[in-house]
Amino acid sequence: MAIEKKDIEEVASDLKGVFEDFKKKNDQELEAIKSEKGKLGDQVEKLNEKLGDIDKLKAELEKELKAAKRPGVTGGEGVDEHKTAFYQFLRKGVDDGLADLERKAVQTTTNPDGGFAVPEELDRTLLELLKDESPMRNVCSQITVGSPDYKKLVNLGGAGSGWVGETDPRPTTGTPTLAQLQATMGEIYANPQATQTSLDDVFFNVEDWISTEVAREFAEKEGHAFLLGDGSKKPKGILANTLTTEADKDRAFGSLQKILSGQAGNFSGDNLIDLIFSLKKGYRNGALFMMTNLTQSKVRKFKDSEGNYLWQPGLQLGQPSTLLGYGIEENEDMPEAEADANSILFGNFKRGYLIVDRMGTRVLRDPYTNKPYVGFYTTKRTGGMLLDSNAIKALTLSA
Template sequence: MAIDEKDIGEVAKELKGAFEDFKKSNDKELEAIKSEKRMLEEKTDKLNEKLGELDSLKEELEKEIKAAKRPGVAAGAEVDAHKTAFYQFMRKGMEDGLTELEVKAVQTTTSPDGGYAVPEELDRTLLELLKDESPMRSVCSQITVGSPDYKKLVNLGGSGSGWVGETDLRPATGTPTLAQLQATMGEIYANPQATQTSLDDVFFNVENWISTEVAREFAEKEGQAFLLGDGVKKPKGILAHTLTDEVDKERDFGKIQKINSGLAGGFSGDNLIDLIYSLKKGHRNGALFMMTNLTQAKVRKFKDSEGNYLWQPGLQLGQPSTLLGYGIEENEDMPEAVADANAVLFGNFKRGYLIVDRMGTRVLRDPYTNKPYVGFYTTKRTGGMLLDSNAIKVLTLAA
């Protein structure tokens, strides 16, 4: 049978029509895939955000339960009298006998700028509130001292040892190398304001107000300093120390090892495993991760080679959520996951960093500067020091 141009034209026309139908159908399929993908991504992001909210809520509820179980501080006659006089000073500005009561209550601090030391009970409450508010205080070691500075000797090794027989002479051993560490201290301040009317109100809880307001301000400033502070008029933070890729055996004391992720601004579950095992076994007991909420949202999506999620929620009271079996401390002062950022810390922070508080918080009452408000200029001397630079490791998101 002869085939003419008319037949070819009809086939071509049908082919064109079929191709147009195919394109429409394929475009719809692709659009449906994109739409479904967008829906799934939106759903996943919302669930991820919900996980973060629920995880934070669980931690807050556990803190409230812990706070409710705290034992009270026993008070003596001098302490009670100092407390009563101090709150009269807070409400009315009355200073009669407060200086003498302050001395009898064994307060050790003085200030050339004036003001009065808060009662010991309030000082302890403030420290407890700071521990609840500050991520750094909740994981690092803390000490309270009476002097304006704090020093500590650490052994860097070098002490000789060896094997000898029962009757052999005992040779002298080498002298251990000691280093003196000194906390970098600074004075932190807050200046909460209240109206005289509210202070005159018998139902206004001055103690609770001053402690919560001051704790909130202090926690924000000092938490950032313990992590990032440059040591000038403030504590020197963990990430302000020299970071190097040298391992523990090669690195000088005081320098912290960093692990590069191999990808600028990104990292993987394998990087987290490398971070964990860069820490000596003795330090891994009690170690945890530290990162921001957004970085934690990223790691919730990580899986191992068998498809298991690396992040697991804590479902029992007192059981935190874990990443590769280790706890996570959320700290919004940590750098976000961008190129060259030190976005993840892992370590035993109690062994690695010490927060030093000088005993005594002082309050200067100021009813004049910002009328009709009464300001309470509150100061506290605090500092920090790196105790063991082998106890903390840093994941740097760099190639």
């Protein structure tokens, strides 16, 4: 069924109605608590949950509408032949001439023992699906490279300067400090299985099935690594870096600043404001919050001193829901609101973290190991690195 603008407008209307009901019930509950006459907690929580579901539905509908309007990828010289031969390889295991077509299409050396390179169009589709599935790919910068590793030079400043009189000598100042960053890389794999009977069925879309299955597996593993990975055979995640309470001017490059909530396992709206303004003004343009669904349900109840809710629903097409005027990226890999947990991140993730993909996804067809199933051992080399440790801040729920 095609997604239309009016479908999203109907969901947005529902979102507005539920939000008004939620505010009314939550305000009644607060008044009831004050007057000790009882609670409306169950109704508030049900409306809060429904609010989250409708908000998520609106975001998914907008994503589908955007995908439907995305132009198709046009093939270059040799690309169409490569695609046809590759799909024949997936269905029948026939690889006659595939190695030569791969070399022409992707201009890379071929290693049949390691499988065949996925055609460019399918590889791009896979990355698009990964972006849709992974919260980290939605908000972080991404780059595709042709080498197994990636390094980047960063200027840390420190050239030095001073004041002099008109005729005073000009002493030499210090040189700028350069640091070399290197992405921690790892190979991620998936091995979806299908029967040969299903592969022989002309109505079975094998390329779409592999893209979806692999994207789901990769996105789950990748997303966790980009946030929490320890850097051993996998990317080093944002929260795996050193966290300290030192401000930007005092903190060592490569370590993140954490803002303490002052309450073990809990936080307030004032903490969120402190978190926002711990980020320099230049980073706040394009910044957003990252938290779990449960943490988001908690912040929906927060109000300012004038009784206005800090969370506001996005009621227009393309307008996301906001918290204190900033977007929210829901990520279930984030720590929940517990004592000493880094439960909320805020920052400009595109400036703060880089995801690195090595060009080409490879597939090895295996009809022997798990008969009667055919396995498609799919591998991709990917990595990540913290680009700018001033661009992302963490709220730590500690006293």
